[in-house]
Each structure stands twice: as structure tokens, then as C-alpha cells.
Amino acid sequence: MSFGSLRRTLFGDPLNTLLSLGVLALLAWSLPALLRWAVLEAQFAADVGACEALDHRGACWGVVAEKARFILLGRYPAEQAWCPVLAALLIIGGWLGAASGRLPGAAVASCLLLPPLLAFPLLGGGFAGLETVPTELWGGLPLTLLLTGAGLAGALPLGIAIAYGRRSSLHLLRALLTAGVELARGIPLVAALFMASFLLPLFFPEGGGLDMLWRVLIAIVLFAAAYLSEIVRGGLQAFPAGQRDAAAALGFSPWQTERWIVLPQVLRQVAPSLANSAIALFKDTSLVTVVSLYELTGSLGLALAGDAQWRPFYLEAWLFIAAIYWIGCSLIARLAQLATRGAAPRPQADPPGN
């Protein structure tokens, strides 16, 4: 953009000039203040005295240095901290592998399914000299990733199955699935988590009770599956019928047609919506703190609530985990872009009236 055209778009007419000046004034007012607070006058050492002396004129990043391990790993025993770190890396690695775009479908599926499955024994311990760690002590970022990863791994196959079930010729099956999906989509996740916490234990015979983490995971999987099934169902509905006929003419069985022709194209087509759901799930895991599981957001509260000395610097610690969520969401969005990079655009008929 040349200087002349830039001047025209910024100051071309009175309204634009006013808007541009407004934005520039806002930046001129906020950026120096922000820089002064976050960097120039900030305290980087974990020194409460120095932080208090600042009196919030500068940020106290020392709170992050002091509390980082607790915020990131929750109450997990320190001597086995490598277990949750490894579990988190496995799950992220699986996502990276799934998004690389170079793997066949089955390998993509195992990249999504296996790491969360491996993470459970890894976090639980009790073998090879590792101490057993009860699920109440799991926490922080690995728990956030585990809930997201295992939630997706459970919800995606279930969602696909529900989407197909709702296209079945069996009226009863269709009606039951429709009712279930609408129910799940109609209630807030907090209510679903309360159900997991208070209702599920009533359903299991004595002794067969699951602990809170598993109950919450069941709720998350069912909840997410309802949303994912709608996305997949939309994709199936938009799928051109001619391809199924063509496959049948080539001698594909109905099962083969879905497995090799329909599903790969539909999943690729709806991948951006699936990624949005994955991001929503990643963010929604923060709600499990209302039923006393301390993932990233919960462990922030846990780290500072009982500490009168560091509690005044909550905002700095908040910014730390906000940055983690921000990176996580951007990463999932970017991975989804990568995963669909090779997708050929579907041929489209000309839109009507154009």
C-alpha cells in the first residue's frame, strides 16, 4: 500500500479521520503505560518484599516464578513430576502427528486415541517403582490436556456413530438419538458436570463407583459427542448422492462406501467446524473446577486463594495462564489448518441467482 492510499484510507473523510485519530490516541495512551507496567518497572524475581514495595506500579512476575510448578502441575507429587510432563507431551505430540497431513487415516486415528489412553496409567503410577497417585491429585495443564484429548478421543467416534444413527431407517433409534442430542445441547455444561458429580454415583452398583475424574470425563464425552454429531451429520447431509451411486456401481459394499469414500471426504470437509469444537472443548475443560477437579484454571485459584502474601498478584498469574490458553487455542486452530491443507476443494455448483 503506497503512502498516498494509506493516507486516503486513514484520513480520507471526516468519519475515517475521527476513527483513526481515536484508535491512535488509544494506542498512544495505553501502550507506553502497558510497557512501563509489564517490563520497565516490573519485578521478575520471586521476592514478595520487592513486589509489595512496587505497589502495583509494575507487574510482579515473581508470582509466576514462585507458583509456576503448582499452577502447571497442580498437587501432583513433585518427585514424579516427569510423569504428567511426559503425558502432556504425548498428547500434544499426538495432535501434531494427526495434523501433519502425511499419515493415513488409521494412523491419524491412533494419534488421537492412543496418547490419552497412555496418559492414564502414566499419571496413575503404581508400576515400575512409581508411586500410585490418586486422580484427586492430578491437576494443572496435563489434566486440561488429558480432559481435552480423552474427551475428543471418546466424543469423535461416538459423534460419528450418532450422526449415522440419526440417518438410520429405524424410527425408534432416530427418535432416541435426536432426543439425546437435543437434551445435551439444550443444557449448560455446568449442569452436565453437576449430573456427573451427583447423579452418576446413584446409577452404579455399590463398589462399582467411578471416581470424579471418570465421571466428569463421561459427561464431557457425551456432551461433546452431541455437538460433534451435529457437525458430522451436516457434512453427511451435504454429501453429493452421486458418489454413493458411483461407489455402488463399482461394487463397493455400503460399509466400504462409507469407510473409504464418504467418511474421509466428509471429515475433511467439516474439519474446520470440528477444530472449533475442539477449541471450545479445550476452553470448556476449565469448568471442571466447579466439581473440584483442579486443571489449569482451578489450580490457579488453588495456588493463590490460601496465600495472603501472593494473592495480591493474582492478575500477573492470571496473565500467565491466559497466555497458555491463548497459545493452546491458536495451536489447535493452526493444526486444523495444516490438517486440511491438502484437501482439494469440493466442486460446487454455481450458487443460484448469481
Add this chain to the structure above:
Amino acid sequence: MAGRRRSAWLAQALILAAVLALAALLATTTAGHLQERGIRSGFDFLLEPAGFALGESLLPFEPGDTTLRAFAAGLLNTLRVALPAAALALLIGIAAGFGRLAENPLLRGLAGAFVTGVRNLPLLLHLLAWYFILTDLLPPGDAAFNPLPGVFLSKSGLALPWWGEAGFEIPQPAGFGLEGGANLTPEYLALLVGLSVYSAAYIAETLRGAVLALPPGQRLSALALGMSARQAFLLVLLPQAWRAALPPVTSQILNLLKNASLAVAIGYPDLVSVAGTSLNQTGRAIECLSIVVAVYLALSLFAAAISHRLEARLFREQGE
């Protein structure tokens, strides 16, 4: 064909049998558990005294009032925060959506940063930040900010001129706090601001998507007819985009209503949080949670009906 139809019936019968068996199994297990713990079931508790207080309520509420009244107060509290938040979210969302579509790169950048920044953080994190700012960083009640005459902002909330017992009242400093007018608590304010900002970012994206999805020929034709860029946007693109945006915007508003249940996390007594308290008090998990489910489903249906009528009206107005 007859054989196929028979097997379809058989399959449905099997599904029905499996569902009934599962339901029976769950019912007997649940009944057994309830009996063991000595919990009675039924909705009679709704007419008994609640035995807990609510932090705030539009409907006057005392612990001696019935649980039913507590649920009603909770529902009213949900609507009291969700409806103004929806209006604010629409306003901010439309502004940010227009900003993202603006020609002015500075404005576009600012709106883009707002939308991305807000959407990449969980709503709960937004709420916790607002709550911290409102309860920890603001001055105490006796040194409240006084940005406008009669308006006071402090740790104890936002005091506004409002109709009270003695007619229209203006808050006056008294002792350690303020007297007169209306006071909005920090819990309410945090939820109101957090919900509206969060939903606004999604509404902005929906609007932008709806405008960008219009065929490019529309804008070009408008320009060719001699309209300015602004006229083309306001008179040609926007009226069409509204119609496409209405269903997704409705679903954003419904999301906002459901998200109001995050009130639990900052201690605002909404419907879900009242149900939680009552559940802990009485142990009647099934009853309390089924009320929540029923109310939310009813609200969803109601919103869907309104959106339907709006859509029908939009179509009629445009002569289709």
C-alpha cells in the same frame, strides 16, 4: 422387501427392550442407593422451607421461604443477568463486527485484536479476571470512584440512582458505604461484563462471516450503480447479511443464556447455583437437576420460537 421390513421391526424391538432394561436397571440401583442413604424422593421438598439464603435476589427471599421460591429467584437472577448481557453483547458485537469489516486498517486491527484475544480464552478466565478487578483492585466503599454525579464504583459494587422506597433516590455516602438508589454487586457486574464481552466476540465473527459470505457481485453491482462503499455496505450488503446471521446469532444468545450458569464459579445465585445449593441441602439430586434441565429446555424452545417469528418477519418484509 418384506424380510427387510421384518428385520427392521425386530431391530427396533431389540433397541426398545435394551433401553427399557437399562432404564429398569438404573431405576432399581438408584432406588436402592436412595433407600440406603435414607433419602426420600419426590418434589414435596419444593414446598418446604429452603433453609439457605441467597447472596442477592430480585425476588425478595428469606431462608424460611419455600425451595420453589428459591428456584424462581434463581431463574429470575439468571434472566436478570442474561437479558441485559445479551443486549450489550449485540451492541458490542455489531460494533466489533463492523470494525472488522471497516476499510480503515487501524480500526480493523483493533477489532481483530479484540475478537481474537477474547475468543482464545475460556469464559471462566474472563469472569475470574473481572471479578478480581472488581473486588480487589477497586477502592473500598468509603473512597468510591465517582465518575458521574450519583454513580459510585467501588469494591462493594456499582451504586446507581434508582427508584427506591422514597421515590427516585440518588446514592449518598453514609458511614463506610452508600445509601439509597440501587447497588449492583461485583458478582453481578463481573458476570454481566464477562458474558457480554465474550458473546460479543462471537457475534462479531458471525456478522463478519455473514457479510463476507455474500456473493461478491452484490457489492460490485452496488458500486457500479454509483453507490459509495459505505452506501453499498449499509444499503445492499447489510440487509442481506442480517437474514443469514439471524439463526447463528440466536444460537449465540442461547449460548449466553447457558453460559450464565458459570455464575456458580463466582458466587452469583443463578438457577444452576440455586439447584446446586438445594441439592446439597436435601440430597434430591434427580429432582433438582431435572428442574434445571426442564427450565433450560423450555428457555431454548422459547428462544427458538422467537427467532422463528423474527425470521418469518424478515422474509416477509423483503417480499419473499
